[in-house]
Amino acid sequence: MGALPHKRVLVKVSGEALMGPEAFGLHPPTVARIAADLASARALGIELAVVVGGGNIFRGVQGAAKGLDRACADQMGMLATVMNCLAFEQAVEAAGAPARTLSAVAMPTVCEPYARQKALAHLGKGRVVLLAGGTGNPFFTTDTGAALRAAELGCGALLKATNVDGVYSADPKTDPAAVRYERLTHSEAIDRRLGVMDAAAFALARDSRMPIIVFSIQEPGAITAVLRGEGRATLVTA
Numbered sequence: 034m035g036a037l038p039h040k041r042v043l044v045k046v047s048g049e050a051l052m053g054p055e056a057f058g059l060h061p062p063t064v065a066r067i068a069a070d071l072a073s074a075r076a077l078g079i080e081l082a083v084v085v086g087g088g089n090i091f092r093g094v095q096g097a098a099k100g101l102d103r104a105c106a107d108q109m110g111m112l113a114t115v116m117n118c119l120a121f122e123q124a125v126e127a128a129g130a131p132a133r134t135l136s137a138v139a140m141p142t143v144c145e146p147y148a149r150q151k152a153l154a155h156l157g158k159g160r161v162v163l164l165a166g167g168t169g170n171p172f173f174t175t176d177t178g179a180a181l182r183a184a185e186l187g188c189g190a191l192l193k194a195t196n197v198d199g200v201y202s203a204d205p206k207t208d209p210a211a212v213r214y215e216r217l218t219h220s221e222a223i224d225r226r227l228g229v230m231d232a233a234a235f236a237l238a239r240d241s242r243m244p245i246i247v248f249s250i251q252e253p254g255a256i257t258a259v260l261r262g263e264g265r266a267t268l269v270t271a
């Protein structure tokens with residue numbers, strides 16, 4: 034895979050990856066490392082929108098399994114993503130890049146409400162834009178939110194920064210026989226029910242012809258490496 038030719042990309046950072054060695058929540062050195070990588074990517078002259086997951090704090094399906102109403106549990110999950118974005122906003126600024134959090138769940142005393150034109154204006158000024166609250170609706174995920182925002186903000190690619198180094202034929206964490214793909218299509222990922230992203234996210238990306246690059250965020254400099262076409266990753270295309 035060569036260097037990405039895009040002026041603007043969206044990076045989806047897994048919430049779970051922010052735990053570092055901990056079992057829950059935010060591990061500040063890990064957040065600082067990923068934030069420094071985002072600041073370096075921006076220094077390459079690329080406009081960066083970032084969606085952060087919430088799996089390090091709360092997932093709606095887990096709340097629902099314990100008896101919470103699913104829609105309410107999902108709202109709690111969306112709030113978790115706001116907390117992660119606020120932590121990232123500080124860490125990205127500490128790494129030397131201006132950053133703004135925009136939330137799909139309006140909370141104007143905490144951060145700006147999400148509006149497409151606002152996000153585009155911040156991106157145009159070179160700010161790293163952290164998109165909190167996923168889609169703003171229950172029954173969705175931040176992967177789907179990432180595909181949605183990548184399309185509406187005119188990003189050239191969706192970079193999925195996660196705990197594994199690509200897309201496999203099965204979950205590599207539970208199936209040692211899983212085989213890694215170098216490249217596949219969105220439709221193949223949906224048809225084979227590959228769980229690295231949910232089907233809604235793959236379908237949205239397919240319909241907007243959005244390439245997805247899946248790679249591990251465990252290595253320092255992983256985001257800039259992928260942007261330079263140097264990293265180990267799986268490319269998902271139409």
Ligand SMILES: Nc1ncnc2c1ncn2[C@@H]1O[C@H](COP(=O)(O)OP(=O)(O)OP(=O)(O)O)[C@@H](O)[C@H]1O
Pocket residue numbers: 046047048049050085086087088089092175176194195196197199200201202203204205206227228229230
């Ligand atoms: N076919 C597959 N190929 C690769 N990874 C897979 C596959 N099926 C399931 N996975 C799992 O999907 C995970 C990627 O999801 P990730 O943790 O980034 O998700 P998320 O739900 O978007 O984020 P969060 O942690 O914020 O909830 C990997 O850690 C991996 O274990």
Ligand SMILES: O=c1ccn([C@@H]2O[C@H](COP(=O)(O)O)[C@@H](O)[C@H]2O)c(=O)[nH]1
Pocket residue numbers: 048085086087088091092093094106107108109110111112113114166167168169170171172173174175176178
């Ligand atoms: O559009 C969305 C995005 C997310 N949620 C809820 O947030 C949690 C955390 O997001 P992850 O994608 O799992 O990291 C998710 O489990 C949902 O409960 C949502 O409702 N709508």
